[in-house]
Amino acid sequence: MSIKLYDIAHSRAGDKGNTLILSLIPYEEKDYELLCNSVTADKVKEHFKDIIHGGIIRYELPNISALQFVCQQALAGGVTTSLVMDTHGKTLSYALLEMDLKLPKTT
Amino acid sequence: MKEKDKVRIGCGAGFSGDRLEPAVILAEKGDLDYLVLECLAERTIALAQKRKAADPAQGYDTLLERRIELLLPLLKKNRIRLITNMGAANPIAAADKIIEIAKRQGISIKVAAVTGDDVLEQISGNEVAMETGNPISMSGQVVSANAYLGADAILPGLETGADIIITGRVADPSLFVAPLLYEFGWSPDDADIIAKGTVIGHLMECAGQITGGYFADPVKKPIGNMSILGHPFADVYPDGSATMSKVVGTGGNITLATAKEQLLYEVTNPHQYLTPDVSADFTTVYLKQDGKDRIKVTGGNGSKKPATLKVSIGYKAGFTGEGEITYAGANALERAQLAGEIIQQRLNRQFLALRIDYIGHTSVHPSSLANGYQPYEVRLRVASKAATADEAAIIGEEVEALYTNGPAGGGGVRKYVNEVIGIVSILIDRNKTQSSVIVKTYEYQTL
Known part of the structure; x- marks a missing residue:
């Protein structure tokens, strides 16, 4: 069975220069492990292949059950000089949440 | 000075264009010790430098006059001290403007302007930009250079006893760390306690972003009464723990979810959140719901502050x-x-x-x-x-x-x-900056 990340998690986008920062936070703390196992840096890179041109580092914050993705070369040059509409990348949290997530089979 | 057992700090603005009303409500009904207004983005200060170049009496935040006119009587009445970076490119002119407003309103006031962030004269153009790896002169004609000063630059302003401390470029969390240093007598070299203050500052600095702003989704993350979204205040204790809440009757919600999103906002390395005051480890922070629209923040370790300051x-x-x-x-x-x-x-x-x-x-x-x-x-x-x-x-x-x-x-x-x-x-040696405080006062005289 497949769902969207949107169904079980929320996200906030932030920017520093040309770096996009996306948090990924499950609504239910029990889903944190599922996100850790399923939403890898490589998977995020593939999902955002048309936007993120640099590397992605994933940080894990088990204390608050959250993941943080720090994505380089992701904002078309950055907020001050970019020609894109959303110079901060503020809408991109909802792009992450569009990702499909295959649920493990329950036995 | 007798140290307090609790300090309440409100954040009434999280960017230069933020709404005016939430700060007024905080000053009126928040029972605050301090009000912070964070109004200075990276580009905002460069634009302010341009206004200062055209007119030496300008270069402070364009909404300063409107915000201060509304707030000054309430700050005075409720004995709240204001800390703000609305000085932008010209904190001294901002202090003069505040004195002018105080005269008009017949309110005695003492204002401390913090300067020293403007390092343009030291810039040669050969400095290597962190983003491009090339000398900054290759990017274009340089118009401004402002170092991120820390809590140590704001602290002398508080020590003057000023009602209002107005700065230019300082790190946003430092606006909150400074009054905690002052009230609790924390040592600037105690990295763990400064890290805790920095976590609190980081959670607060975007104002409405912890009360449901930039969070609400009517289907999955509904937030109440957004049209009257309240801004937050923090009750901070001497051990560096805090509870965060908002004025009863205002809109918005403070929940674990809003706090988690804000804790991670714009953080490029949760293990090392760098400010002029400390390197803070956000992975050691704990958040707990502590009642309706109220969260408790504990934890947060730190290590030594960086030897360099970031310059925009x-x-x-x-x-x-x-x-x-x-x-x-x-x-x-x-x-x-x-x-x-x-x-x-x-x-x-x-x-x-x-x-x-x-x-x-x-x-x-x-x-x-x-x-x-x-x-x-x-x-x-x-x-x-x-x-x-x-x-x-x-x-x-x-x-x-x-x-x-x-x-x-x-x-x-x-x-x-x-x-x-x-x-x-770019990064510069922190010893190359020298901050100072200029005090302006107005004494209201009854005739």
Whole structure:
């Protein structure tokens, strides 16, 4: 069975220069492990292949059950000089949440 | 001085254009010790430097007068001290303006202006930008250079006893760390306690972003009464723990979810959140719901503050021209795309990197995410960089001409020309900055 990340998690986008920062936070703390196992840096890179041109580092914050993705070369040059509409990348949290997530089979 | 067992700090603004009312409500009903207004983004200060260059009495935040006029009587009545970076490029002129307002309102006031962040005179142009790896002079003509000062620059302002401390560029969390140092007598060298203060400052600094702003989703994350969204306050204790809440009766919600999103906001390395005061480890923070619209924040370890300070360099980056036009109904996307092709052919010799967006279709997310969705209306947006304002204006002119020289049913044209100030960053030795405090006072005299 497949769902969207949107169904079980929320996200906030932030920017520093040309770096996009996306948090990924499950609504239910029990889903944190599922996100850790399923939403890898490589998977995020593939999902955002048309936007993120640099590397992605994933940080894990088990204390608050959250993941943080720090994505380089992701904002078309950055907020001050970019020609894109959303110079901060503020809408991109909802792009992450569009990702499909295959649920493990329950036995 | 007797140290307090609790300090209450409110944050009434999280960016230069933030709403005025939430700060007024905090000052009126928040039972605050301190009010912080964070109003200075990277580019905001470069634009302020331009205003100062044109008029030496300008260069502070453009909303300063309106905010202070509303707040001053309440700050005085409720004995709240204000800490704000609304000084922008000119904290001394900002202090003068506040004195002028106090005279008009008949309120005695003492204002401390913190200076020393402006390091433009020290900049040679050969410094290497962190973002590009090239000398900053290659980015463009440098117009501003402001170092991020820390709590140690704000503390002497508090020690003067001033009612209002007004700064230029300081690190946002330092606006909160400074009063905690002052009230609790924390040692600036105790990295763990400074880290805790920094976590609190970071959670608070964007004001409404922890009470449901930039969070609400009516389907999955509903937030109450957003039209009267309240801004937060923190009750901070001497051990560096805090509870965060908001004034009863205001809109918004403070929940674990809003706090988690804000804790991670704009953090490029949760293990090492760097400010002029400390390197804070956000992975050691604990958050707990502590009642309705109330969270408890504990933990947060720190290590030694960096030897360098970050400096924001503003440089001239030319102009942008933009034009927009909307198509709706049958074949809206096809007509917008035809208009885009026409513009491309008319302008591609003069503008090499024309940007064409289809708003409502693929303007902010790429087509790989927007699979097959057919919008009812589409707005074409054309944008380009240009060397001059006159050249930038051509973009909008060509889009406007689509009315009579383009596809059927195009309407609602808007045109924009903007000067662009770019920002890059460098690091400098912290010993190369020297902050100082200038005090201005006004004593109200009854006749």
